[in-house]
Each structure stands twice: as structure tokens, then as C-alpha cells.
Amino acid sequence: MTTTPRIAIIGAGPGGLLCARVLQRHGIPVTVFDRDAYAEDRPQGGTLDLQEDTGQVALRAAGLDRECAAVARPQGQEMRLLDHTGTLLFRHGPEAGEETRPEIDRGRLRRLLLDALAPGTVRWGRYLRMLHPLGGGPHRAEFDDGPDETFDLVIGADGAWSRVRPLLSDDTPHYCGVTFVETGIDDADSRHPDVARLVGDGSMMAAYDNKALLAQRTGRGRIRVYAAFRGSQDWALEQGVDLADPEAVRAALLRRFSGWDDRLLALLRDTGAGFVNRPLYALPVPHTWTHTPGLTLLGDAAHLMPPFSARGANLALLDGCDLAQSLARHADADEAVRAYEAVMLPRAAAAAEVAARCLDDAVAADAPQGSLRRLARRH
Ligand SMILES: Cc1cc2nc3c(=O)[nH]c(=O)nc-3n(C[C@H](O)[C@H](O)[C@H](O)COP(=O)(O)OP(=O)(O)OC[C@H]3O[C@@H](n4cnc5c(N)ncnc54)[C@H](O)[C@@H]3O)c2cc1C
Numbered sequence: 001m002t003t004t005p006r007i008a009i010i011g012a013g014p015g016g017l018l019c020a021r022v023l024q025r026h027g028i029p030v031t032v033f034d035r036d037a038y039a040e041d042r043p044q045g046g047t048l049d050l051q052e053d054t055g056q057v058a059l060r061a062a063g064l065d066r067e068c069a070a071v072a073r074p075q076g077q078e079m080r081l082l083d084h085t086g087t088l089l090f091r092h093g094p095e096a097g098e099e100t101r102p103e104i105d106r107g108r109l110r111r112l113l114l115d116a117l118a119p120g121t122v123r124w125g126r127y128l129r130m131l132h133p134l135g136g137g138p139h140r141a142e143f144d145d146g147p148d149e150t151f152d153l154v155i156g157a158d159g160a161w162s163r164v165r166p167l168l169s170d171d172t173p174h175y176c177g178v179t180f181v182e183t184g185i186d187d188a189d190s191r192h193p194d195v196a197r198l199v200g201d202g203s204m205m206a207a208y209d210n211k212a213l214l215a216q217r218t219g220r221g222r223i224r225v226y227a228a229f230r231g232s233q234d235w236a237l238e239q240g241v242d243l244a245d246p247e248a249v250r251a252a253l254l255r256r257f258s259g260w261d262d263r264l265l266a267l268l269r270d271t272g273a274g275f276v277n278r279p280l281y282a283l284p285v286p287h288t289w290t291h292t293p294g295l296t297l298l299g300d301a302a303h304l305m306p307p308f309s310a311r312g313a314n315l316a317l318l319d320g321c322d323l324a325q326s327l328a329r330h331a332d333a334d335e336a337v338r339a340y341e342a343v344m345l346p347r348a349a350a351a352a353e354v355a356a357r358c359l360d361d362a363v364a365a366d367a368p369q370g371s372l373r374r375l376a377r378r379h
Contacts, residue, residue: 015299015316016157022324078202286349
């Protein structure tokens with residue numbers, strides 16, 4: 001770029017941080033704003049498998065592939081599919097030497113990206129309330145906790161409920177018809193060895209009759225568990241279940257999954273952690289917008305999709321990488337954003353279609369048949 005635009009990234013998720021890192025590698029100044037009070041303010045969730053054609057490409061461009069490999073777990077790639085009787089229908093484990101989709105804990109990835117940024121890049125505790133167009137590209141950003149600031153380019157990396165997106169698109173996320181209830185088991189190998197054996201070294205899904213139990217190793221002996229089911233997002237309210245009462249949620253889930261093999265029900269029974277209700281939302285497919293000078297989106301803000309194909313964070317990383325590289329390549333920031341959007345939007349639409357189909361296969365009346373066919377095709 002010939003002139004240096006003032007660039008703000010809203011959101012210190014994987015996409016925003018990766019974008020900031022690649023910009024800084026190219027000598028382009030950037031400020032990241034996040035509503036979290038500090039980096040570890042909020043649990044960052046489970047693990048991600050870093051996919052070869054997306055997340056790994058981005059981390060290489062960020063110069064962090066070696067650091068990442070040092071903390072990732074290649075065995076996390078194992079995938080098991082079971083039915084509700086606990087019968088193993090499909091298993092794919094990494095072959096010797098195969099490290100194509102290593103797993104990394106999300107918290108570790110955030111820390112890795114943060115440590116790679118110049119000190120002071122991220123301003124924590126800054127919630128973007130509103131953007132005010134100033135004409136011709138620049139926007140004044142209004143924050144809840146801090147003074148307004150003006151930027152030539154605002155990058156919305158602020159996730160599902162983006163405050164930047166409404167300036168570009170009228171679309172809002174819709175409920176996908178499936179809810180996840182998340183919980184976890186600590187010290188699984190020592191305290192719940194049967195569960196640990198059932199889940200294996202990576203992830204496991206048991207599916208049947210519009211329901212699924214998913215379990216995922218997250219390192220340090222912890223297993224993250226999701227109970228997934230098709231139905232109203234107000235299921236707890238309708239059944240009089242207090243979501244703040246772990247024992248009430250546990251009992252409701254055990255009722256919902258009754259008839260499933262006892263080894264699978266242990267995933268709900270043996271959890272020490274509480275339960276977090278996560279109705280799944282998605283943006284329409286394709287989600288697109290008319291190019292607008294001074295603004296763009298990446299990651300979930302641009303293409304929120306169901307998590308079943310495990311691509312959301314990987315795409316956010318690649319978006320961040322592509323946008324930063326485009327800004328480094330083009331003399332004009334607006335041309336750079338146009339070039340990025342021309343690549344990112346169709347890519348996101350294709351991935352979102354796959355994610356929607358994966359969800360429909362996994363939590364389906366004839367489950368696990370659809371997932372079985374999909375896995376057999378993939379491997
Ligand atoms: C249950 C579940 C499991 C998943 N599993 C996987 C998986 O295995 N693999 C995978 O690739 N993806 C997975 N995903 C998807 C993945 O989590 C997201 O796609 C990914 O986090 C998107 O990254 P992002 O950087 O776009 O946004 P986010 O990670 O959502 O980050 C957005 C950031 O913006 C900040 N923010 C939000 N609003 C504001 C504001 N107004 N002002 C300032 N800051 C703001 C937030 O604090 C946050 O730090 C899963 C999602 C869910 C729900």
C-alpha cells in the first residue's frame with residue numbers, strides 16, 4: 001500500500017488476531033478491539049482441528065506453523081462414529097506419520113496469536129456499540145468503554161452477532177433447528193476410564209433418531225461433550241427446566257436420551273462441569289453484501305454456519321490471512337478489500353452449504369446413516 005490507512009479490527013477471535021498478525025508481518029499498523037476484559041476473560045471452548053487447506057495455510061502465512069505444531073496433538077484426528085447402542089460403525093485414526101489435521105485447544109491458539117502481536121495491539125474491554133459513516137470510507141467507531149475513534153478501514157471480525165455486519169447486510173442469524181448442550185469430563189483417563197476408552201484419542205459421535213452425543217478430547221485429560229438434538233430452541237422453558245441448575249439439565253438430557261446404551265449415557269452422567277445451552281445459529285447461504293468502502297467482514301461475522309463440518313474457525317483464520325495479504329499486495333486499500341471479498345464470499349458459501357448438509361446428516365431421523373455415508377466417502 002502506498003498510503004497507510006488507519007485499520008481497526010473488531011474482535012480478537014481467531015480470525016481477527018490472525019489478520020492482525022499477518023498485517024504486522026507486512027509492516028501495516030492495526031489496532032484490535034475486543035469486548036472481553038482480558039485474554040482469558042471467557043473460556044475459549046474446545047479444540048479445533050487445523051485443516052490443511054485453510055487453518056494451516058493461514059498459520060504458515062503468520063509464521064506460526066512451528067509454534068502451533070509444538071502445542072497441537074496429531075492423535076486428536078481420530079474420529080469414531082457409533083450408533084445409540086454403542087456399536088462402533090466407523091473409525092478413522094491417523095496413520096503412522098500422518099499429521100494432516102492436528103488438534104489445538106482454542107485457548108492455546110488465542111494465546112499463541114496474542115503473543116505474536118506487537119505489545120498493545122489489542123485493546124481489551126472495548127465493546128463496539130456503533131459505527132458512524134463519515135462519507136467516502138472512514139467511519140467513527142463508538143465504544144461502550146472508551147473514546148470514539150476514526151478509522152479508514154473497519155474489519156468486522158466480531159463473530160455471530162457482529163455489530164459491523166448491519167452496516168453491510170440486513171441478514172441476521174437464524175436458529176438451525178438444533179441445540180447443543182455442552183458439558184465436560186475432567187481427568188477422564190484416571191477417573192472415568194470407560195468413557196475415555198469409548199471416546200478414544202480424538203472425537204466421537206453417536207447418533208440416532210434426531211439426536212447425537214459428541215465428545216472431543218481437549219487436552220490435559222479433559223473431554224468436551226455436546227448433547228445435540230433437533231427441536232425448539234426454547235426446549236428448557238417449555239419443559240420447565242432451569243438451565244442454571246446442572247442436575248435439572250442432566251436429568252432432562254438423560255430423559256431425552258433414554259434407551260441409549262449406558263456407556264454413552266455416562267457422557268452425560270459423569271460430568272463434573274455444568275451445562276451450557278447453545279442453540280445453533282447460521283446466516284443465510286449465500287450471505288453476501290454490496291461492497292462498501294471502509295468496511296468488510298471476516299469469519300463468523302461474514303458466514304456463521306453450523307459447527308458440524310468443523311470449518312468455522314479454520315475459515316476465519318484463512319479469511320484473516322487473505323485479507324491481510326490482499327492489503328499488503330494492493331496499493332489501494334479499497335481494491336484490496338474488493339479482491340478479498342471476491343475470493344472469500346464464494347468460498348464461504350460453498351463451505352456453509354456443506355456445513356448445513358453435515359448438520360442435516362448428523363442430527364437426522366435416519367441417523368447415523370447419513371454421517372456414515374459422508375465419512376466413508378471422505379476417507
Ligand atoms: C459448539 C461449537 C463448536 C465448534 N467447533 C468448531 C471446530 O471444531 N472447528 C472449527 O473450525 N470451528 C468450530 N466452531 C466454529 C468456531 O467457533 C467459529 O467459527 C470461530 O470461532 C469464528 O471465529 P471468528 O474469529 O470469526 O469469531 P469469534 O471466535 O466469535 O470471535 C469474535 C470476537 O469478537 C469479540 N466481539 C464480539 N462482539 C464485539 C463487539 N461488539 N465489540 C468488540 N468485540 C466484540 C468477541 O469477544 C470475540 O473475541 C464451533 C462453534 C461452536 C458454536
